[in-house]
Amino acid sequence: MCLAVPGRVEEFLNDSPLERSAHVSFGGIRKVINLAFVPEVAVGDYVIVHVGFAISRIDEAQAQQIFRDLDQIGEQRRAAEQ
Numbered sequence: 910m911c912l913a914v915p916g917r918v919e920e921f922l923n924d925s926p927l928e929r930s931a932h933v934s935f936g937g938i939r940k941v942i943n944l945a946f947v948p949e950v951a952v953g954d955y956v957i958v959h960v961g962f963a964i965s966r967i968d969e970a971q972a973q974q975i976f977r978d979l980d981q982i983g984e985q986r987r988a989a990e991q
Contacts, residue, residue: 913959914979915972916942918952933958936976 916933933942947963955972956963
C-alpha cells in the first residue's frame with residue numbers, strides 16, 4: 910500500500926515551472942520535493958506528498974488531523990503487536 914503524507918513547505922530550491930522544488934518538512938525530517946503539480950504553493954503551506962511529488966495543497970487544520978489519524982493508527986498497530 911502506498912501512502913501520501915502531509916508536509917510543510919520550508920524553502921524553495923528551484924522555481925522553474927517544470928523543476929520547481931522545495932525543502933518540505935515531515936515532522937522535522939526535511940526532504941526535497943517536486944512542486945510542479947502545485948504551482949500555487951507558498952512557503953509555510955502544507956502539501957500532500959506522494960513518491961517525491963506534492964500532489965495537492967491542504968490547510969493546516971487538515972494536515973494536523975492527518976497527523977492525529979496517523980498517530981492513532983500507529984498506536985493501534987503497537988497495541989495489536991503486544
